[in-house]
Amino acid sequence: MPSIDITDDQRDRIAALREELTDAHADRYTSVTLPDTVAYLLDLADAVDDPDRRAAVDTNRSEADDDDGGFPRERLEARLRERNRRHSDANPDDPMDLYSIAAEYDVSGRSSMTKGELVTAILDVAERRYTAPFAPVDVELPDADHDGGSGADTDSAEGGSEADHDDDDGSSEADHDNAEDGGDESDTAAESDAGDQAGDDGQLNAMLSLLETHSDKWDSADGDARYEVELPDGSVETARTKDDVRAALFKHY
Structure with a gap:
């Protein structure tokens, strides 16, 4: 499938529109995929009724997901959609197909699911295990703010004056370093993109291989x-x- 490069802002807007379409049209047997969202945008461009319409982006939610290491659902969905629904003649060297992944996660009704339904069901189960690993045993995770908030606040207060002093002393050095590092930004961005993709694949493989490991x-x-x-x-x-x-x-x- 051909790919296109989009900005982070465009990706967030498409994701927000996808959620909007899901709320309006999806049910337990259907889902709205990223290709569906793009198709909707193309249809909208052909016959637009409201040229000022924009999908609202919940920036607070996306930033919180990044900061807290939230479940990378959309990136993992893209990886899963690259897998076959089911290998007709399985080869040991082939990546695990969606049906086998669903079997590992004990997804009910997987034999009658379409490829899109398998992807959605796998992500739903994986997200529950990722965000609430102890849900099946009725164990609640402790509140991080309650356990460690006061200690973090104390450390922040004690380190404030020292950090301000360091900022003053290092301002000229930072300006000089920024000038030297300007030419490396494109290389760093490319390495970061490659690292994100490798990290997503590794994260998915780790989730799937717990039983084998x-x-x-x-x-x-x-x-x-x-x-x-x-x-x-x-x-x-x-x-x-x-x-x-x-x-x-x-x-x-």
Whole structure:
């Protein structure tokens, strides 16, 4: 599929429009993809009723996701859409197809899903595990602001005057360094883009390979629980699904 280069602002506007279209038209059996959003924009350009219409961008949400290491749903979706729905003649060297990924995540109804539905279902399960890994066991994560807020505020207050002093002393040096570094900005940007893509692929592969990486720590079980996970202290934790196994491995290893 051909690709085009867009700015961060354009990407955010397209993402906001996609959410708007999803709210208006999607249901449990359908989804709005990025190609659907682009097609909508092209149709709108042919017969526009409101030339001043703009999709509102929630900049606070996107900035918070970047700062907090939020789930990179759109970038992972692009990676997943490069995978086949299901290999007719699987080759061990081929990337894992969407059906196999859905099986790893115990996605229900995967055999009758279209490619787009598989991608959406996989991302939904992965996002729940990414943002709430202990949800299946009803464990709430501690509030980071409550646990560490006062300490961070104290450190910030103590370091304020020292930082101001350093800023004054280093202003001329910073100006000189900025002048020398100006020619390297394009190289740095290119390296950053390549790093983001490699990081997305690595992140997706890490999510999918938890069970394989720690295959010696879990096994099938008899009884109500289908699986058992060996914990670092030697005890055993039961799990009903592979998703629960993955959550336990994420928690302890």
